[in-house]
């Protein structure tokens with residue numbers, strides 16, 4: 001059972017990160033399909049060289065945007081990897097190679113099943129690997145796909161891009177005998193991609209071909225102006241090559257007829273020979289008969305007005321890690337040693353094949369004949385898998401010089417090229433019986449392995465941009481050095497994986513597909529013209545009238561690494577470019593910084609919001625807790641206050657009831673309860689109601705106290721009236737005493753009675769004063785309590801009236817005392833005269849009783865000496881607080897007796913024992 005995996009290759013958008021599948025195994029053994037993803041943005045693949053070519057030293061190449069109207073290189077694109085499965089031949093079917101090990105499931109999905117005798121199946125049976133593998137590609141061409149299908153869906157776009165001035169690379173990869181050469185060049189009467197591309201190019205360039213040979217490509221991608229002699233030499237070279245190709249065709253025909261010896265030449269390395277007669281597989285089909293592809297490139301539409309294109313081709317091979325020029329015609333077909341080519345770097349670091357032969361071609365037929373001539377020089381060998389197996393990597397290049405013809409001197413404005421690389425097939429070395437073939441296989445595998453390592457390193461660097469980059473081993477093989485530019489931004493590449501469906505080559509096919517899976521991870525970055533190589537390309541010497549020798553010297557100087565002198569204008573241009581680059585990079589960094597800041601800000605806001613929510617929750621919990629605690633405290637306080645005030649009110653009500661009872665008892669009435677007993681079972685009112693009722697109760701209480709004070713005052717007034725009456729009576733009694741004293745017989749008795757009455761009056765007065773003092777204290781507190789009430793003024797008025805009354809009474813008493821003193825003095829005189837009279841004339845009046853009474857009078861006189869002082873006139877309230885001098889009481893009144901004396905005293909006593917209110921209570925009562 002096969003599982004469908006992600007389709008990675010070629011379907012990544014520009015902005016997508018590479019999440020492609022490397023390979024997958026499936027499921028017939030019950031394992032879950034493992035996928036390997038490679039992340040990381042592939043914004044660019046290369047920074048080494050610019051996408052477009054460097055400029056020729058000999059000509060001032062205007063690479064302005066008017067030439068390149070279409071620039072698809074300004075965006076990233078995943079590397080396109082195609083797969084092509086060739087059909088099985090009848091022979092292979094007879095050998096039993098058809099075991100269904102390769103099957104195309106969809107246009108993008110290829111399934112490999114390990115055949116029973118394969119190494120993979122053995123490993124799968126041991127549980128090491130899986131028996132099924134599934135691969136995804138940009139597009140899969142099955143066995144029924146024609147060359148035209150492959151060209152239309154794969155090559156056509158590349159040709160168009162090259163015509164538009166871009167660089168493209170097409171290379172085939174696969175095991176030997178898988179159809180690589182067939183795909184590139186064709187076979188069996190079917191033209192491959194290359195002849196079709198040539199045909200397409202020349203069809204599109206019809207009417208725009210630049211026929212003179214005066215401009216020739218040199219170095220990596222530069223142009224040199226040829227002299228007339230050089231042009232002649234180039235013409236001779238081309239004609240010779242075409243003639244050779246014609247001759248080879250004749251020889252080929254003769255050879256195909258079975259006559260003549262096969263020619264071979266020394267490849268130049270260790271006496272290896274390439275079997276030249278094998279190079280007869282390329283069909284001699286007529287490229288001119290090829291149909292024009294669907295690519296519409298109407299004249300004048302895609303090119304700038306006046307621009308013409310000069311087409312040059314080159315063909316070389318990498319054989320056993322040596323480069324051979326396939327267009328360098330040997331002097332004869334005799335055995336000779338081929339010259340090897342050198343790989344060099346220009347001053348910008350771009351590798352190029354030194355002394356490579358470039359042939360100017362004016363038609364597809366000429367180009368095709370050149371290719372065929374070169375192919376006759378290519379190294380082939382007959383292996384046990386392929387009787388005409390390519391033993392080298394062949395690279396055919398079509399280079400287009402975009403030229404603006406000028407009356408004086410034409411100049412090249414742009415160069416683009418198409419590289420078509422037919423790689424040698426990988427194979428097992430142990431299968432090779434021949435030592436040469438084994439060495440070839442080793443070198444082929446080594447170079448292909450290096451290509452795989454380079455792609456892996458590039459993929460790693462793209463996927464892990466934050467980590468230190470891996471060194472890409474381009475220099476480990478000639479093949480990777482030649483192709484390096486296309487992996488580093490010079491242009492885009494396209495890979496065709498040819499699949500041999502034979503069961504016997506299953507293991508090698510699997511390895512090739514795994515390698516291609518790595519390649520699908522690569523992304524081509526934008527080839528900006530602000531890269532280092534491009535900027536350096538601007539810093540070149542201004543071409544002057546350089547002749548050939550100068551150019552040759554210059555070319556040599558590049559190899560020697562000499563530093564040329566730069567033109568000031570070019571330097572200024574380079575500075576402008578650098579400024580723009582700095583600006584661009586700054587904008588990029590700012591965009592990245594803004595994105596990072598945005599991300600950090602959003603994350604911080606998330607954290608802050610979370611913290612805020614947590615704090616709010618905690619705050620809410622704390623608030624609820626505090627509220628419940630405060631509620632409990634308030635309830636407790638309410639309960640305790642309620643109890644306290646209930647007790648307080650009950651006590652006061654009790655006191656009031658007692659006072660009322662005492663008052664009513666005095667008045668002879670039945671007491672009625674003023675306040676009903678507090679009902680504790682009532683529902684507790686609300687706090688505001690409680691406060692209001694508390695205030696009301698306090699007001700009522702104060703009102704009651706005022707009423708009580710008023711009653712006390714009335715009582716005092718009544719007592720004072722009573723005292724006044726008693727004083728009037730006493731005055732009358734004193735008058736009577738006077739009258740009695742004037743009578744000798746009754747003087748003593750009257751005096752004693754007057755003394756007694758006087759003493760009693762004095763005692764009553766003292767008691768009255770003490771009571772008034774207590775009343776004053778009470779009134780002061782009542783006055784403070786009632787200072788805000790309207791009744792306070794009345795109370796104060798009443799008190800002032802009482803004060804004046806008492807002052808009058810004091811004055812009256814003083815006058816009474818004075819009168820009494822006079823009476824006493826008169827009595828004493830009378831007593832003296834009486835004693836004198838008795839001593840001279842004893843009389844019955846001198847009885848012991850009389851003496852006793854005299855003694856009593858003497859005592860009374862002594863007491864009178866002390867007490868009969870005139871009372872000090874003081875204000876009433878000051879008199880209420882006399883100095884605490886002990887008063888000598890003739891008959892001291894006990895407290896109980898004082899209480900029992902008058903009801904007013906009992907009223908005062910009832911107000912004494914009340915405990916002082918607590919400060920809180922006092923505040924509560926008065927502070928509102």
Ligand SMILES: Nc1ncnc2c1ncn2[C@@H]1O[C@H](COP(=O)(O)OP(=O)(O)OP(=O)(O)O)[C@@H](O)[C@H]1O
Pocket residue numbers: 085086087143174175176177178179180181182183187188386388389390391423424425426498
């Ligand atoms: N799509 C195809 N349709 C028909 N025949 C094909 C196809 N592909 C390959 N062949 C045939 O298979 C044989 C081998 O093809 P080819 O020589 O191109 O393989 P190769 O991969 O280039 O081998 P090597 O790497 O050894 O050079 C040829 O005879 C070719 O005609």
